[in-house]
Amino acid sequence: MSQRLVVHDPRGYPPKIAGKRIADRLSGLEGKVVYLVDCLFDNSEIFIEQLRQWFAEHMPAVITRVIKPRESWVDDPEMRARIEADGDAAILGVGL
Amino acid sequence: MPTIAVHTHVFARLVKSVTHVSGMPTARQAFVPQPIVGRTPAELRAYIEGIDPVHKRPFIQVMMEGLTNPLNAEDLKGMTFDRSTPRLLEPDTEENLQQLFMNNNWTDFLPVVLPTEERVAQMLKGTSHAPDEIVGRLRPTVYREWWEFTVEKVAVNAVMAGARPEYLPVILAQAASGMTARSSSTTSFATVSIVNGPIRNELKMNSGIGAMGPYNHANATIGRAFCLLSQNLQGGSVPNETYMGSQGNAYSYSATYAENEEQSPWEPFHVQKGHQSGESVVTTFLGGWYTHSGYGPRQYWEETFARALTAVDVFSEPILILDPLSAREFVARGFDNKQKLSEWFARHARMTAKEYWDNQSVQTIFRPRAVSGIEPWATRLKAAPDELIEIFRPEDISIVVIGGGTQAGWKMVSGMLRENSIVSIDKWR
Numbered sequence: 468m469s470q471r472l473v474v475h476d477p478r479g480y481p482p483k484i485a486g487k488r489i490a491d492r493l494s495g496l497e498g499k500v501v502y503l504v505d506c507l508f509d510n511s512e513i514f515i516e517q518l519r520q521w522f523a524e525h526m527p528a529v530i531t532r533v534i535k536p537r538e539s540w541v542d543d544p545e546m547r548a549r550i551e552a553d554g555d556a557a558i559l560g561v562g563l
Numbered sequence: 564m565p566t567i568a569v570h571t572h573v574f575a576r577l578v579k580s581v582t583h584v585s586g587m588p589t590a591r592q593a594f595v596p597q598p599i600v601g602r603t604p605a606e607l608r609a610y611i612e613g614i615d616p617v618h619k620r621p622f623i624q625v626m627m628e629g630l631t632n633p634l635n636a637e638d639l640k641g642m643t644f645d646r647s648t649p650r651l652l653e654p655d656t657e658e659n660l661q662q663l664f665m666n667n668n669w670t671d672f673l674p675v676v677l678p679t680e681e682r683v684a685q686m687l688k689g690t691s692h693a694p695d696e697i698v699g700r701l702r703p704t705v706y707r708e709w710w711e712f713t714v715e716k717v718a719v720n721a722v723m724a725g726a727r728p729e730y731l732p733v734i735l736a737q738a739a740s741g742m743t744a745r746s747s748s749t750t751s752f753a754t755v756s757i758v759n760g761p762i763r764n765e766l767k768m769n770s771g772i773g774a775m776g777p778y779n780h781a782n783a784t785i786g787r788a789f790c791l792l793s794q795n796l797q798g799g800s801v802p803n804e805t806y807m808g809s810q811g812n813a814y815s816y817s818a819t820y821a822e823n824e825e826q827s828p829w830e831p832f833h834v835q836k837g838h839q840s841g842e843s844v845v846t847t848f849l850g851g852w853y854t855h856s857g858y859g860p861r862q863y864w865e866e867t868f869a870r871a872l873t874a875v876d877v878f879s880e881p882i883l884i885l886d887p888l889s890a891r892e893f894v895a896r897g898f899d900n901k902q903k904l905s906e907w908f909a910r911h912a913r914m915t916a917k918e919y920w921d922n923q924s925v926q927t928i929f930r931p932r933a934v935s936g937i938e939p940w941a942t943r944l945k946a947a948p949d950e951l952i953e954i955f956r957p958e959d960i961s962i963v964v965i966g967g968g969t970q971a972g973w974k975m976v977s978g979m980l981r982e983n984s985i986v987s988i989d990k991w992r
Contacts, residue, residue, distance in 0.1 A: 469656040469657065469658065470656070470657070471654040471655055471656060472654060472655065472656070472657055472660060472677060472679055473651055473652070473654050473679065473680055474651070474652055474660055474677045474678050474679050474680075475650065475651060475652070475678040475679075475680070475683050475715075475719040476648050476649050476650060476651065476652050476719075477664075477669050477678060477716070477719045477720055477723060477791070477792075477795040477796075478648040478669070478710075478716075478795050478796065478798075479648070479701070479710040479711060479712035479716055479795065479796035479797065479798065480647075480648060480710060480711045480712060480713075480716075481646045481647075481648070481708065481710050481798055482708050482709065482710070482711075483643075483644075483645045483646075484584055484585070484586045484642065484643060484644050484645070484646075484708070485586050485641075485643050486586040486587070486640060486641025486642040486643035486644075487585070487586045487587050487641045488638070488639055488640070488641050489565075489587055489589060489590055489591070489634065489638050489641070490564050490565050490566070491565065491634060492565045492629075492630060492631050492632055492633060492634060493565055493630055493631050494631065495631060496627070496630065496631065501630075507927060507930075507931050508599065508600075508927050509599070509600045509923045509924075509926040509927045510599045510600050510601065510602060510607075511599060513602075513604050513607055514569075514595075514599055514607045514610070514611075516604070517604055517607045517608045517611055518611055520608075521608070521611050521612070521623070535931070536931075537931065537935050538928075538931050538932060538935065539927050539928050539931055540705055540706070540928075550564065551564060554564060555564070555565075556564060556565045556566065556630050557564060557565075557566045557567075558566070558567055558568075558569065558626065558630075559566060559567070559568045559569065560568065560569030560570075561569040561570065561571065561595065561599055
């Protein structure tokens with residue numbers, strides 16, 4: 468019978484994860500301000516513009532506003548504050 | 564505020580993993596096909612009007628439902644959980660444990676030395692620091708959670724890599740840098756480390772013939788230890804979840820090198836950065852994205868090097884790694900210090916503004932900074948499309964001498980120097 472070894476676990480220590488409740492949803496988008504957040508990936512600007520045009524053509528009662536963070540992959544508290552101040556919902560996009 | 568995030572479909576598993584560890588496993592997501600880059604407005608409109616390839620329903624429908632469907636009980640509770648990792652694993656045979664380590668993605672798929680209590684205790688003799696001292700934190704990317712680790716955990720991974728106790732201070736310094744050698748960047752970045760100071764010779768590291776190849780125990784196992792500890796101490800490096808490098812990178816097996824200070828005509832890299840020559844330090848560079856090699860300088864060296872510099876990926880600046888023979892040829896041409904050479908390279912690494920801004924990472928990372936007025940990118944953005952611009956600053960170009968003098972060769976290896984990435988090894992003795 469092979470010898471049984473006791474070895475160390477090689478993994479580090481993960482943080483405790485605190486659950487966060489997601490925000491209530493809207494009953495509908497008509498008349499609401501929806502921010503379209505361009506996350507600054509290459510070509511996402513064009514995707515977001517197409518999304519804006521889609522809303523304009525198909526759901527004109529939705530008020531869309533395009534907004535960008537100051538830098539890629541860096542939190543922009545000012546941008547978030549602006550969205551929270553006068554927005555009703557946000558769509559963030561898009562990756563590679 | 565209700566939100567929904569749009570991703571491309573190849574990131575579906577990663578997104579699920581990130582929302583899970585963020586405590587919001589039901590955060591709303593919608594997916595479009597990959598890629599976004601290079602698609603025309605019409606093609607992107609087709610994505611919007613097409614099918615979400617993950618949910619198999621119209622993209623617009625998924626998006627609308629994500630913003631308007633009422634929350635359910637699972638949404639309301641979020642997910643709080645605690646993951647603990649044990650100090651020791653259940654006893655088992657060597658064969659089974661090797662298989663367990665491989666199955667759990669704790670290896671680089673080469674055999675490891677199993678970290679028994681005796682081996683780890685022996686490894687810990689390589690440092691005066693207490694086993695339970697916190698060394699630092701690592702994570703594969705900015706949007707993942709930090710994992711913490713102790714001296715003992717670093718020693719465990721050092722054992723697995725086959726390192727010797729006397730190497731441990733170097734490995735601890737790498738771990739303390741906060742720079743992972745297992746970045747999850749789609750660009751497949753590795754981390755290249757350069758060791759300077761007396762410890763190179765104390766450990767008999769090779770900075771001469773074959774220094775960047777598999778010809779030295781210290782080079783090989785220190786580099787491997789840094790890679791293994793990065794994946795294990797940061798919470799993994801698993802394709803599709805915590806690793807998204809599209810092509811992967813050979814530097815991710817082992818990439819720790821020593822500068823050949825004795826054969827270099829210039830001051831060592833760490834002295835150039837303000838350290839004393841008698842200090843031992845390790846510098847970690849996020850890079851290894853490209854390697855470009857050549858000979859010289861010879862008669863037409865200016866054309867050769869200018870062309871080579873503009874052929875590298877402009878987002879990721881180069882470490883210029885010169886054989887001692889190559890370095891001396893530059894001295895013969897009047898470059899009596901590294902700074903002068905970095906300045907020459909920066910002046911001659913030029914391309915048209917339109918070509919520079921056509922780079923995907925430059926567009927994604929640098930353009931927003933340029934628009935915000937941050938230099939040097941703001942000035943580069945003001946240039947006319949056909950205007951030649953300098954693509955690197957002198958301080959971006961690091962110069963290191965490595966090699967055995969059998970040929971006047973050089974390499975340009977991508978290597979970005981980040982804040983706090985030069986770490987004292989002596990502190991970890």
